[in-house]
Amino acid sequence: MxxxxxxxxxxxxxxxxxxxxxxxxxxxxxxxxxxxxxxxxxxxxxxxxxxxxxxxxxxxxxxxxxxxxxxxxxxxxxxxxxxxxxxxxxxxxxxxxxxxxxxxxxxxxxxxxxxxxxxxxxxxxxxxxxxxxxxxxxxxxxxxxxxxxxxxxxxxxxxxxxxxxxxxxxxxxxxxxxxxxxxxxxxxxxxxxxxxxxxAPQEPAAVEAMLLRVKEYMLQHLADPDLSLVAVAAAHHVSLRYLHKLFESEGATAARWIQQQRLECCRRELARATSHAPTVATVAQSWGFANASHFSRVFRLAYGTSPREYQAAARGRSR
CATH class of the missing domain: 2.60.120.10 (Jelly Rolls)
Known part of the structure; x- marks a missing residue:
């Protein structure tokens, strides 16, 4: 700089x-x-x-x-x-x-x-x-x-x-x-x-631009539990099949990409060292997980620990 x-x-x-x-x-x-x-x-x-x-x-x-x-x-x-x-x-x-x-x-x-x-x-x-x-x-x-x-x-x-x-x-x-x-x-x-x-919609630059635009939309609506691939496709005037095709080079499906982003947002929030830490259920709901049990399962699969254990460990480190 x-x-x-x-x-x-x-x-x-x-x-x-x-x-x-x-x-x-x-x-x-x-x-x-x-x-x-x-x-x-x-x-x-x-x-x-x-x-x-x-x-x-x-x-x-x-x-x-x-x-x-x-x-x-x-x-x-x-x-x-x-x-x-x-x-x-x-x-x-x-x-x-x-x-x-x-x-x-x-x-x-x-x-x-x-x-x-x-x-x-x-x-x-x-x-x-x-x-x-x-x-x-x-x-x-x-x-x-x-x-x-x-x-x-x-x-x-x-x-x-x-x-x-x-x-x-x-x-x-x-x-x-x-x-x-x-x-x-x-x-x-x-x-x-x-x-x-x-x-032309099939040009590489156009495909990449559309993928970035779709991701931007998904990130803006992560907190909405009703966010669906059908809604994402409709908002961008593309078919569901084309939406899936956009994510072929991402190493994850469109649905999995949304879940990864939601999990990462939850992980960051659980790791915050605050005196009034939110409950695990509150964090899950704030990022679009309607079911707390499902959230705990996918969080453990992603990070190797439960959300409650992760939050307790983060608070222990801050102390």
């Missing part, structure tokens, strides 16, 4: 330092601050495989990637930016857009662009090589400076993925980092191709 901050600097030194910091962290950019006395700003950067994940917090400013700046480095990188706070006015490829909190947008370093933030803001930017995104240049140019949010299924899936990746970037195992970065690019390619009407 690298951290750049203007907080230790005097107000008069912050503008020049920030201009240099932004260009070094990303690509050469012209930065104009819209404050007479610039507020403290920071860039926290982590690497996830071939993808750079940077969280930026700063005051009002405009950043521009001009032809002069492009000529300075010739970098061929893309930036997928998720806005957390503030509003961004983005321009590229003859298109202007307003991006709001919770939305994300894409920019291409090979062509001029600008981004204006008229108030204090916070965002996470995901930078990766153009070569990592399997779409044509025409498809790419059709979606730069375009706001994407949670109003459509695939963009909502990618938005949720970006939020989680931004939060966990510092703890991603090295062995999984490149794969996770590749999944991010695959989801983005699926979204772009969906906008172009070219996404």
């Amino acid at each position: 690298s951290v750049v901050s203007t907080a230790p600097l005097s107000v008069s030194d912050r503008a020049d330092y920030w201009q240099d910091a932004v260009s070094r962290a990303f690509v050469p950019l012209d930065v104009v601050l819209h404050e007479d006395a610039p507020a403290a700003a920071s860039i926290v950067t982590r690497q996830v495989g071939f993808m750079q994940v940077s969280t930026v917090t700063a005051g009002p400013q405009t950043v521009t990637r001009s032809p002069r700046m492009i000529a300075r480095d010739g970098k061929e990188t893309l930036a997928l930016t998720l806005l957390h706070r503030g509003t961004a006015e983005r321009s590229q490829d003859g298109r202007d857009a307003v991006v709001r909190p919770g939305q994300f947008s894409l920019s291409d370093s090979r062509r001029p662009f600008s981004k204006s933030l008229r108030q204090a803001f916070s965002l996470t930017s995901f930078h990766f090589p153009r070569s990592a995104l399997a779409v044509t240049d025409l498809e790419l140019q059709a979606v730069t400076a375009t706001p994407f949010g949670e109003d459509e299924a695939l963009s909502a899936l990618l938005a949720g993925h970006l939020k989680r990746l931004g939060r966990s970037a510092g703890s991603v195992p090295v062995a999984q980092a490149d794969r996770l970065a590749a999944v991010t690019c695959d989801l983005l390619a699926c979204l772009i191709q969906e906008r172009q009407g070219r996404l």
Whole structure:
């Protein structure tokens, strides 16, 4: 992790330092601050495989990637930016857009662009090589400076993925980092191709995107005892047979995957060192197990001990 901050600097030194910091962290950019006395700003950067994940917090400013700046480095990188706070006015490829909190947008370093933030803001930017995104240049140019949010299924899936990746970037195992970065690019390619009407449901990227979307839905509904595979399939407009096929490469059936996630949530809750520990039955019910006896059996099979014994051992360790 690298951290750049203007907080230790005097107000008069912050503008020049920030201009240099932004260009070094990303690509050469012209930065104009819209404050007479610039507020403290920071860039926290982590690497996830071939993808750079940077969280930026700063005051009002405009950043521009001009032809002069492009000529300075010739970098061929893309930036997928998720806005957390503030509003961004983005321009590229003859298109202007307003991006709001919770939305994300894409920019291409090979062509001029600008981004204006008229108030204090916070965002996470995901930078990766153009070569990592399997779409044509025409498809790419059709979606730069375009706001994407949670109003459509695939963009909502990618938005949720970006939020989680931004939060966990510092703890991603090295062995999984490149794969996770590749999944991010695959989801983005699926979204772009969906906008172009070219996404075929049997394509590997589409299958993986659908599997991630299904898992996301299952995780959101783990606590519902009525969660069923029929309901999951219906929510995603696929057949039950197709749902089973999605999980063929997972090493577990769809039903078993749900059970594993529920068990893991229960295990974590039972392991909490709290003065008012919940009962085993309460934990089981809170994660969708309607039958306490069944929960105890499957918990013992998974972890080699009963839920009550596991909880007692965890409390003993905490003491």
